[in-house]
Amino acid sequence: xxxxxxxxxxxxxxxxxxxxxxxxxxxxxxxxxxxxxxxxxxxxxxxxxxxxxxxxxxxxxxxxxxxxxxxxxxxxxxxxxxxxxxxxxxxxxxxxxxxxxxxxxxxxxxxxxxxxxxxxxxxxxxxxxxxxxxxxxxxxxxxxxxxxxxxxxxxxxxxxxxxxxxxxxxxxxxxxxxxxxxxxxxxxxxxxxxxxxxxxxxxxxxxxxxxxxxxxxxxxxxxxxxxxxxxxxxxxxxxxxxxxxxxxxxxxxxxxxxxxxxxxxxxxxxxxxxxxxxxxxxxxxxxxxxxxxxxxxxxxxxxxxxxxxxxxxxxxxxxxxxxxxxxxxxxxxxxxxxxxxxxxxxxxxxxxxxxxxxxxxxxxxxxxxxxxxxxxxxxxxxxxxxxxxxxxxxxxxxxxxxxx
Ligand SMILES: Cc1cc2nc3c(=O)[nH]c(=O)nc-3n(C[C@H](O)[C@H](O)[C@H](O)COP(=O)(O)OP(=O)(O)OC[C@H]3O[C@@H](n4cnc5c(N)ncnc54)[C@H](O)[C@@H]3O)c2cc1C
Numbered sequence: 214x215x216x217x218x219x220x221x222x223x224x225x226x227x228x229x230x231x232x233x234x235x236x237x238x239x240x241x242x243x244x245x246x247x248x249x250x251x252x253x254x255x256x257x258x259x260x261x262x263x264x265x266x267x268x269x270x271x272x273x274x275x276x277x278x279x280x281x282x283x284x285x286x287x288x289x290x291x292x293x294x295x296x297x298x299x300x301x302x303x304x305x306x307x308x309x310x311x312x313x314x315x316x317x318x319x320x321x322x323x324x325x326x327x328x329x330x331x332x333x334x335x336x337x338x339x340x341x342x343x344x345x346x347x348x349x350x351x352x353x354x355x356x357x358x359x360x361x362x363x364x365x366x367x368x369x370x371x372x373x374x375x376x377x378x379x380x381x382x383x384x385x386x387x388x389x390x391x392x393x394x395x396x397x398x399x400x401x402x403x404x405x406x407x408x409x410x411x412x413x414x415x416x417x418x419x420x421x422x423x424x425x426x427x428x429x430x431x432x433x434x435x436x437x438x439x440x441x442x443x444x445x446x447x448x449x450x451x452x453x454x455x456x457x458x459x460x461x462x463x464x465x466x467x468x469x470x471x472x473x474x475x476x477x478x479x480x481x482x483x484x485x486x487x488x489x490x491x492x493x494x495x496x497x498x499x500x501x502x503x504x505x506x507x508x509x510x511x512x513x514x515x516x517x518x519x520x521x522x523x524x525x526x527x528x529x530x531x532x533x534x535x536x537x538x539x540x541x542x543x544x545x546x547x548x549x550x551x552x553x554x555x556x557x558x559x560x561x562x563x564x565x566x567x568x569x570x571x572x573x574x575x576x577x578x579x580x581x582x583x584x585x586x587x588x589x590x591x592x593x594x595x596x597x598x599x600x601x602x603x604x605x606x607x608x609x610x611x612x613x614x615x616x617x
Contacts, residue, residue: 216512218289226289232266233297240299249423253380256303260334263302270308270332277316277328284461284518288511295473306376307331307338309462311385314402314455318443323404327383341372341386341405341429342452348374348573349580351387351456352397352449353607356431358388360445364438366403368411368431374574378414378427381407387452389604390445396604400448403440410434421566422557459575460528461518472539474501480546480561487549500541507534526588529581536571536578543568 218226239262241255263269264278271287273279280286294301302308312331315323330336347353356370368388378384384405391399407414411434416424443451474497481497482488510531517525543565547554554561572578586592599607 222285222289225286226293229268229290229293230296232268233293233299236262236266237297237299240297242300249379253303256300257334257337259300260302260304264333269302269334270312273308273312273316273328273332277312277324278332285515288515303334304331304337304377305462306340310455310458311338311340313458314385314451315442317454318402318451320439320442322439323442327404330382336382337377337380339375339378339381339384339407340455341375341378341384342455343374344371345373349577351452352400354387354389354400356386356388357392358390358401358403358436360390366436366438366440368403368405368434368436370431372429372431374417374426375414375429376426378407378429379416379424383407384429385442385455387448390448392605393603394446395601396599396607397449399446399604400452401445402442402448402451403436404442405431405434405436405440409436419567419570421563423563423567456576460532472504472535472542474504474542477501477542477546481549484549493545493549496541496545500538500545503534503538503541507531507538510534526581526585529576529584532575533578533581536568539564540568540572 239259241252241259260269267280268290270277270279271282271290272284273281275281291301308331312328315327319327327336331338342351342354344354344356346355354370356368356372358366358368360366368386370388372386375384384407386403386405387400388403389399390401393399405412411432413430413432415428415430417426417428418424419426442448478497478501481493487493510527514527514531517527543561546561547565550559550561553559554565556562583595587594
């Protein structure tokens with residue numbers, strides 16, 4: 214891949230940069246501690262402003278309000294947002310993962326109804342996939358949806374770790390609709406209004422002090438007959454689309470996550486003694502090398518996308534490297550700045566306390582390493598006890614295996 218901008222990309226970059234220079238004054242402070250409602254309102258207004266300028270949903274088709282451009286244009290926007298030091302959009306989960314899932318699998322009515330308000334941040338979305346006993350093993354979900362004779366659905370169960378549910382208008386939810394089918398087969402994806410009767414949202418407070426995610430309970434929630442996205446009992450394929458876009462959002466977005474070596478270097482250089490310390494310099498050199506290598510892994514990912522290929526396990530390795538590099542940088546900055554790095558008003562305290570959670574979000578490190586082991590290194594696959602067994606018989610089969 215040619216790492217320089219083409220003349221067309223350079224012109225686009227100049228346009229984005231000029232727009233950000235003019236509009237950065239309207240950007241909210243990077244999300245952290247403080248009044249959540251105010252912060253969300255400011256962030257929502259920022260997303261709207263970016264959307265009106267055409268910098269949200271850059272890769273979405275024009276008929277759905279996007280710009281119909283390629284992923285490299287999205288990367289240019291991410292890079293320029295990072296360069297300007299302003300936050301990205303409020304609803305990265307909706308626009309980056311759930312909107313593309315609706316575009317790929319939703320009905321014309323669903324696309325017409327939901328996509329434009331999502332793009333502008335007027336209706337924020339959340340991803341209702343993980344459950345207390347189904348995270349890495351997502352196909353093990355137990356939330357049940359039963360169809361009534363009139364075609365409507367009744368939904369009962371629990372989701373957990375649901376980011377943004379506290380202010381989301383809608384959620385995309387994976388439910389079990391046929392427990393007698395194999396566990397990947399009897400699943401269906403639904404659109405759920407978060408203000409429906411029977412939905413209860415409880416915040417979960419993270420180590421950073423912020424309740425950014427939630428547990429969500431569904432107690433006999435009624436859903437309209439047209440709430441299913443994609444085929445009934447074909448929800449696993451729909452979920453795979455979301456997970457592919459999740460990897461892309463994290464992989465192509467890592468530039469925009471702000472985990473750049475120069476940002477960390479500036480903090481270390483602010484302490485002249487630490488900046489000359491050989492041990493600090495060696496630790497910084499190691500992590501800066503990792504982050505630079507990550508940028509080139511990202512370019513390989515983009516090369517695959519721009520050739521119309523589906524990115525492989527390098528997306529997962531990119532996520533592991535980005536998170537571990539940023540954790541190492543946070544540790545180094547905490548060592549250099551001392552307790553002041555953890556002061557609630559410090560630029561670093563939120564980053565340092567938020568990062569450990571990212572080791573789990575979007576696929577845990579162990580799961581991503583398993584994928585690399587199996588698909589890249591050709592190591593023997595994990596034992597899979599659940600192959601070909603109806604979901605309703607799985608527990609009995611697991612008990613038998615344990616007993617023998
Ligand atoms: C900040 C954050 C935001 C999130 N937001 C959302 C959201 O909006 N919506 C949503 O649906 N989910 C969300 N999640 C949940 C996330 O998808 C899950 O945390 C993730 O899938 C892991 O599942 P789990 O937490 O149940 O861990 P588990 O799957 O129970 O794993 C626990 C540990 O066991 C290890 N492990 C599990 N299976 C294996 C195996 N086969 N081999 C080796 N090791 C294994 C894991 O690596 C991990 O270390 C979020 C999580 C975080 C941290």
